[in-house]
Each structure stands twice: as C-alpha cells, then as structure tokens.
Amino acid sequence: MKTRYSFGGDEHIFVEVDEEMSLEAFFKSLSMTTAIREAGIDGITEICPANASFQVKFDPDVIAPDALMERLKGFEAAAENAEKTIDTRIIEMPVFYNDPWTHETLMRFRERHQDPKSTDLEYAARINGYASVESFIEAHSGAPWFVSMVGFVAGLPFTYQLVERSRQIQVPKYLRPRTDTPRLTVGYGGCFGCVYSVRGAGGYQMFGITPMPIYDPKGERSYLKDLFLFRPGDIIRFKPIDRETYDATLKEVEAGRYQPKIASVQFSLDAFNADPEGNNAKLLEALDG
Amino acid sequence: MADAAAMFEVVKPGLATTVQDLGRPGYYHLGLPISGAMDRFALIAANRLVGNADGAAGLEAVFLGPVLKFSADAVVAITGATMPPKLDGVEQPLWTAFAVSAGQELSFGYLKAGARAYVAIAGGIDVPEVHGSRSTYALGGLGGYEGRALRAGDAVKFGVSAGSPRLGVTIPEDIRRNAPQSGTVLRAMPGLYWHRITEESQGTFFEDEWKVAPEADRIGYRFKGGRALDFVPREPPFGAGSDPSNIVDSCYPYGSIQVPGGTEPIVLHRDAVSGGGYFMVGTVISADMDLIGQLQPHQPVRFESIDMDGALAARREEKARLNRLGEFLGSS
Structure with missing residues (x-):
C-alpha cells in the first residue's frame, strides 16, 4: 500500500x-x-x-x-x-430487486448500455459468472456492505461488499451516462454499489429500488432530522422484498411511521479476514436478534 | 403576519435565479457542497452597500435577470455581471445602493459582460436557514426558496435592515474585479493525479486555449477546444475501472480539474459533486474561483501553472481588495 x-x-x-x-x-x-x-x-x-x-x-x-x-x-x-476495529451500526435496507421503475428507466436508455438486449441485472449476473438473476441477487443481498464513502450528491452512500476479492461483483458503468435515474435506485459501478439519494443523472447499473428514504432536505422524517442517514463506516444489509412488502413499506414511509432497522455492532478487520462468512453471520444476527 | 408586506413578487424568474449567501461549509463529507455565491466578492460588496452583514442572503441571477415587484420600500444594490438594473424601466447604476419604493418593479437590461449579477436587499432575503445557511443547493432540493430556483409568482420575504445602507454610494472600478475579457487566465496548481498524463500532455494542457462549453453551471464549468490528454499506460488498479481516466472513486476538491476521457476539463465550483471516479490534473486556486462564476459560454481561457507560494500571494491580493472595499466604504 x-x-x-x-x-x-x-x-x-x-x-x-x-x-x-x-x-x-x-x-x-x-x-x-x-x-x-x-x-x-x-x-x-x-x-x-x-x-x-x-x-x-x-x-x-x-x-x-x-x-x-x-x-x-x-x-x-x-x-x-x-487496531482495525470500529464500533459502528448495521442498517437494514429493504430492496425491491428487478422493480418496474428502474426497469422502465433502463429500457428507456438501452442504447447507452453495453448490452442493449439484456437488462442491467441479466448483464451483471452473466459477466460475474452467475447462472441466473436469482443467484446474482442472492450474492448481492447475501453478504453485508461497508459504506466506504458518502458523496457525489447529498447523502449518497458508496458501498463495498464484505467478501473476499475473488467474490467481489464488478460491472462497468453505462457507456454514456443516463440523464435520469429514479430516486432510491440501488445501483452498481466498478466494484462499488450505491443508493441514489436524489433523482438525476447516473451511470451505474440499476438493480432495484428501496422504499426507505436516506436523505431528507427538509429534515422532517424522524430518523432523518439531520438530513442524512449514512456515515462512512456504516454497514448495510440489503434485504430482498417483493412488491407487496414494497407497497406496504412505502405506506408506512408516507405516513411518517417508518423506522429503519438499525443495530450497534463492532467490526474487526482481522476477525473478518480470518473468517469472512462467520463474521458476516454475526453482523446479521445483530439485526435479527 | 406583521411583516407580510416586506417581500417582493417574482414577475419573471430570469434563467436560474437562486437565493445565495456565503455558503454552508461542514457537510462535504456527506456529499453536501458548500453552495453560496459563485462570485463571493460581488455578493459581499452588494451586501456592504446596503448595510448588511457580508453573509446575508441575496439573489444570484445568471445570464438573464429576473423581474421583481416590491411590496414594501427597500434599498438594493446590484453587483457582479454588467447587467444594468432598471426601476420601472429607468436604468440605475451598478455597484451602487439605491432606493426602491413599494409598488416599483426591478428589472434588468441585457447582459453586457460577466455572467452572474448579485442583488442584495437591505435586511437580507428571509428564507429558513438549513444547516446554518440560506443558500440554495438545487441538485439536492435544499435551502434557499423551497430548495429551487425562483419561479414566477413566488413571494420572497426580506428582513428588516439593522445596518445603515450607503444610498447613492458607488464602488469605484479599481476596487471591483473587471469582468473577464478575452485572454482570461485561470491559475491552477498541478497535482492530485497530474502524474497520470504524459509529459507532453502536461505541456499542452497549459499551452492550449480552452473555451467555456455550454455545460457550465453552479456544479462545474466544462471547457473544450484544447488538445486531448494522453495517459501514462497502466494496469488498471482494482476498483478503478478500465478507462485510463478512471480512479477508485475519491473526493473532489473545490476547483479541482477533472478530465473525463482526457478530452474536456471540468472545474468544480460551489455546488460541486463531492466525489467520483475521474482523475484530476490539479486545482484552480481559491483566488480565481470568483472569476469562473463570471465566465460566459464560448469565452476563451488559458490555464496557468502556479505553485503554492504564488497561490498564497494571489490569496493575499484578494484579501487586499476586500480591505480596500472596507476602507472605501468606511471613509465615504
């Protein structure tokens, strides 16, 4: 280094x-x-x-x-x-993978994509060696992610998955950036995931959408009083949800009742390196416990 | 609604007129840029003319001025771009505090030089503070007037003046910064990922004439017309991406010059995207940031290489300009 x-x-x-x-x-x-x-x-x-x-x-x-x-x-x-140990939080983010809104958007910008005949998920699954979109989603949601940076625009987390390098997902960005990305799109470019905090231009591949706001310019939501949810060093678990759960969650969000699931955890890089899967299981237990 | 009358109505919004003060430092690590006036000196000068604190909120109008109808008496001053103000159609002087009566309309003539005019109103524009500032960050829908540029029909409140406006006082030309002409130079310190381009490209970057591209806004100014930059060959580092202009996504300094694909430099400004995956050749020095805010599309510029000592000397010169402004207003 x-x-x-x-x-x-x-x-x-x-x-x-x-x-x-x-x-x-x-x-x-x-x-x-x-x-x-x-x-x-x-x-x-x-x-x-x-x-x-x-x-x-x-x-x-x-x-x-x-x-x-x-x-x-x-x-x-x-x-x-x-000592490479930090006290941090793990936050669960529900994700509706393969949702109709990012799908509509990716179809609209197909000519800017490497592979206009596939969807972003189909393309990412194939070039990363997964047999199906389902198994790719399992890998994407199966291990937690570090928020390794917050930025580009207000409150946008860059995420890096807690797996060995050989298992890291890698995808190129769009050939030419889109002029539109739905707010709260779960995206991917290079070796980084991201969650678009606001609607706007973007070049990352689009995998799904979360109903959970992560940035509130007016500071009105109870858990976003200081406007931003994420800090560098937070850990995220992406939890796959279906349309029904997405709609129900969105209702809770709109009624101002939604609270993200958050737990305090300690992360040690040495412990992770010694046993990535066991360490990840412990992190996820903190959320489920 | 005791002070409901102290406001103006936006009759025509102009091209992109936003509420700005001196910005919102402290949140860049969360992706929230500083925002605030692109030409800070111009806003400070306008504020001092009307008796406001330097950091009071005013309007920034780019290329095309708004039409504002006042519902209360006010004192205003217009600085920055040469975009002559008019009261009920009668031209008023720039860089001068003048009175507006309730019912009068403030409008602007065509832009003659520069790009951004600043409107200060005694008492300051009264929108809610967000994280310590009234500046608009339109990309994030935050601050200013409902997080966006003004629209026709908006009713914008202004505060009660606590200072003493300098009615009729004009800031002399030798204290103002002249609007950029042809031959404008932006001084930049090479650095960051400067080593990624070849020695020859390190030369051409500073030799070539660049023109401001149409994509020039509060986030950043794009330039085109110079020779494309050649990269030193490399094995792409893990996570950087395959294009030679890609890096592992990092922070972007204000004023940093990124060159996606090696072709068109982009200088980030007050509403900067805080980070991303493009390499940067260096950074425009703080003393020349105001100047960028007054550049028009198609205007030719050159970048000039400067070291830290030169950058600090330029910074002292800008401080001296501010001191001269203070001395002038103190003695007039």
Missing part, C-alpha cells in the same frame, strides 16, 4: 491511501481521518473520508500548508499499526 499526498490548490490536501480498493485501504483511511479529527488541528475546516483516500480542507491563513502536510503525514504510521 503506497500512500500519496498532494495539495488540491491552496485549500485542500488530498491523500490517496492506495491506488486500488481494498478493505485495508478503507480502514487505513478511516483510521487516519478519525485520528486527524480527534487531534482538533486549528485551521482544518472539513475532513472527507473516501473509499481508499481522503481529503482535508483547510484555511491557509490559519495554518501553513507545508506545516499541515507534515502533520498529516505524521498520522500515517499510527494508522497502519492501529
């Missing part, structure tokens, strides 16, 4: 923890950003963790850029040796 530091103009320092994605790089980035936040350095105005990198925004009138750069580098060794 080779970590690289660069100034992003006179107000940002950009740190690429690693060129490639891995849970190790994500954890190192998270450890460094947590330690930097706790250090309370004067002049730092924002700390933004990303998948395998992070960014610090600062005021060069308060702290000299070179001095801040040296201080940030000083956090690297400790982050490498830090």
Whole structure:
C-alpha cells in the first residue's frame, strides 16, 4: 500500500491511501481521518473520508500548508499499526430487486448500455459468472456492505461488499451516462454499489429500488432530522422484498411511521479476514436478534 | 403576519435565479457542497452597500435577470455581471445602493459582460436557514426558496435592515474585479493525479486555449477546444475501472480539474459533486474561483501553472481588495 499526498490548490490536501480498493485501504483511511479529527488541528475546516483516500480542507491563513502536510503525514504510521476495529451500526435496507421503475428507466436508455438486449441485472449476473438473476441477487443481498464513502450528491452512500476479492461483483458503468435515474435506485459501478439519494443523472447499473428514504432536505422524517442517514463506516444489509412488502413499506414511509432497522455492532478487520462468512453471520444476527 | 408586506413578487424568474449567501461549509463529507455565491466578492460588496452583514442572503441571477415587484420600500444594490438594473424601466447604476419604493418593479437590461449579477436587499432575503445557511443547493432540493430556483409568482420575504445602507454610494472600478475579457487566465496548481498524463500532455494542457462549453453551471464549468490528454499506460488498479481516466472513486476538491476521457476539463465550483471516479490534473486556486462564476459560454481561457507560494500571494491580493472595499466604504 503506497500512500500519496498532494495539495488540491491552496485549500485542500488530498491523500490517496492506495491506488486500488481494498478493505485495508478503507480502514487505513478511516483510521487516519478519525485520528486527524480527534487531534482538533486549528485551521482544518472539513475532513472527507473516501473509499481508499481522503481529503482535508483547510484555511491557509490559519495554518501553513507545508506545516499541515507534515502533520498529516505524521498520522500515517499510527494508522497502519492501529487496531482495525470500529464500533459502528448495521442498517437494514429493504430492496425491491428487478422493480418496474428502474426497469422502465433502463429500457428507456438501452442504447447507452453495453448490452442493449439484456437488462442491467441479466448483464451483471452473466459477466460475474452467475447462472441466473436469482443467484446474482442472492450474492448481492447475501453478504453485508461497508459504506466506504458518502458523496457525489447529498447523502449518497458508496458501498463495498464484505467478501473476499475473488467474490467481489464488478460491472462497468453505462457507456454514456443516463440523464435520469429514479430516486432510491440501488445501483452498481466498478466494484462499488450505491443508493441514489436524489433523482438525476447516473451511470451505474440499476438493480432495484428501496422504499426507505436516506436523505431528507427538509429534515422532517424522524430518523432523518439531520438530513442524512449514512456515515462512512456504516454497514448495510440489503434485504430482498417483493412488491407487496414494497407497497406496504412505502405506506408506512408516507405516513411518517417508518423506522429503519438499525443495530450497534463492532467490526474487526482481522476477525473478518480470518473468517469472512462467520463474521458476516454475526453482523446479521445483530439485526435479527 | 406583521411583516407580510416586506417581500417582493417574482414577475419573471430570469434563467436560474437562486437565493445565495456565503455558503454552508461542514457537510462535504456527506456529499453536501458548500453552495453560496459563485462570485463571493460581488455578493459581499452588494451586501456592504446596503448595510448588511457580508453573509446575508441575496439573489444570484445568471445570464438573464429576473423581474421583481416590491411590496414594501427597500434599498438594493446590484453587483457582479454588467447587467444594468432598471426601476420601472429607468436604468440605475451598478455597484451602487439605491432606493426602491413599494409598488416599483426591478428589472434588468441585457447582459453586457460577466455572467452572474448579485442583488442584495437591505435586511437580507428571509428564507429558513438549513444547516446554518440560506443558500440554495438545487441538485439536492435544499435551502434557499423551497430548495429551487425562483419561479414566477413566488413571494420572497426580506428582513428588516439593522445596518445603515450607503444610498447613492458607488464602488469605484479599481476596487471591483473587471469582468473577464478575452485572454482570461485561470491559475491552477498541478497535482492530485497530474502524474497520470504524459509529459507532453502536461505541456499542452497549459499551452492550449480552452473555451467555456455550454455545460457550465453552479456544479462545474466544462471547457473544450484544447488538445486531448494522453495517459501514462497502466494496469488498471482494482476498483478503478478500465478507462485510463478512471480512479477508485475519491473526493473532489473545490476547483479541482477533472478530465473525463482526457478530452474536456471540468472545474468544480460551489455546488460541486463531492466525489467520483475521474482523475484530476490539479486545482484552480481559491483566488480565481470568483472569476469562473463570471465566465460566459464560448469565452476563451488559458490555464496557468502556479505553485503554492504564488497561490498564497494571489490569496493575499484578494484579501487586499476586500480591505480596500472596507476602507472605501468606511471613509465615504
């Protein structure tokens, strides 16, 4: 893992923890950003963790850029040796896979897709070696996901699945981005999943839709008072639901009664690496228990 | 509804007129950009003219001004783009505080230079604060007037002035920033993923003339017309994607210059998307960000390479401009 530091103009320092994605790089980035936040350095105005990198925004009138750069580098060794354990939450997200709304949208933009004759799910299942869409959905929903970054637009989680690299799902983005994506589409591009927090343009493959809002610009929903549901480091379980459950959940959401299922968990990267499936089973138990 | 009269009605909205202040820092890690005036100096100057605090909310009107009918007396100032204001059809001076009487209509002539005009009203525009700011973030439907650009028929309230407006005072031209002309230069610090392009492309990027593309808005400004960039060959890192311009999705600094496919640079601005999977060649320095907000489509620009010392010197010059504004208003 080779970590690289660069100034992003006179107000940002950009740190690429690693060129490639891995849970190790994500954890190192998270450890460094947590330690930097706790250090309370004067002049730092924002700390933004990303998948395998992070960014610090600062005021060069308060702290000299070179001095801040040296201080940030000083956090690297400790982050490498830090215990890779975090206290976090697991959140269940109901997903209606193969739903009519993303289906209508993907049909509308078929000429922008690698494989206009298949649906996004059929294409993703095939190129990842799954015999059927059903078995692909089983893999997608079978193991939990880390929220490895929140961004692009307000409240949008990027997710990375908690499985060995050989089992990671990978799909290219659309050849040309769509100009429309339904709000709350569960999408996929590269090795990352995402949930579109708002309706808009997008290039990720579309697998389904969740009835559970994750961003509320007015802060009116009880669990979205501070507007955003997800934070980097959260864990998500995608739970397949059918049309009937989707409609019923949507009713609860609209009546303002819906509460997401959330449990506190501890995640240890070493424990995960030693036994991915056993560790995942324990995470999911926390939700079901 | 004691202050129900202190408002204006939007007769015509203009092209994309939004409520903006100096922005909403602190939530970029959750994908919420800072927003706020693209040309901050212009908004601050307009606010000071009408006796507001620097961070009071005003209007940002791009390319085409709105028509506003006032239901109460007000003091306003228009700065930024050269888009001459009119009161009931009579032209008024730019960069000057002037009085508006209840029942009068504020409209704008055609844009002559620049891109964005700022309208400050004594008392500031009174929309609810969201996370400490009244700025509109239209992509996320947040802040401002119902999270969107103004529409005809909207009734927009403004507050009660606490300061003293500088009626009739005009900010002299040498304190204003001149609207960008041909030969505009955007200074940028190479960095981020600069090493991904060949030495030759590192040269052409700064040599070539680029033109502002029609896709230029509060999220970012796209440029076209320069030579395409060539990449240093690589084995795609896991998770980055197969295109040579792809990276493992990372944060995007404000002002960062991404070049999808190596062809058309995009400089992210106040409503930036906070991250994504395109490599960046560097970052426009903070001192030149206001200037981008005044660029029109098709306008030619060049990028100029600058180091940190140069960027900090440019930053001090912008501070000095603000100080001159303060001294002028303090003494006039």
